[in-house]
Amino acid sequence: MSEQNQHTVAEKVREYLNGSRLNGVTFEVNESGIREEEYWWYVPIRPSAWPPKMFEFYEALAEIEEELEEREHLKVLLASGEPQHAPVA
Numbered sequence: 028m029s030e031q032n033q034h035t036v037a038e039k040v041r042e043y044l045n046g047s048r049l050n051g052v053t054f055e056v057n058e059s060g061i062r063e064e065e066y067w068w069y070v071p072i073r074p075s076a077w078p079p080k081m082f083e084f085y086e087a088l089a090e091i092e093e094e095l096e097e098r099e100h101l102k103v104l105l106a107s108g109e110p111q112h113a114p115v116a
Contacts (some may be wrong), residue, residue, distance in 0.1 A: 030102065033061045036068050039099055043091045050078045057108070067102040074110045 038057040044054040060071040062091045077083045088105045095101045 031063075031068070033058060036061055036070065036101065037102065039101055040070050040072070040105070041093065043095055044072065044105075047091055048084075049084060049087045052076055052078050053085070058113055067104060069106060070103045071106045071108055073108045076110045084086060
């Protein structure tokens, strides 16, 4: 990824999050909360709901972070906020 700014980082993260449906959970990127640190980007995200198995949720986020770094040369920390709804059953 050549020119990185708040908007391009948000778009790329959305692309990878949308490709990763976790038991019906979708994600929203809080673009206004994205900030650049020295060597990486802090990207706040919000799940539509907590999945039944939290370890799967965090594994999926870690995989997305790895894929972004390997494929897009984009180092991010996906910081999950509270979901919009109750847990998915």
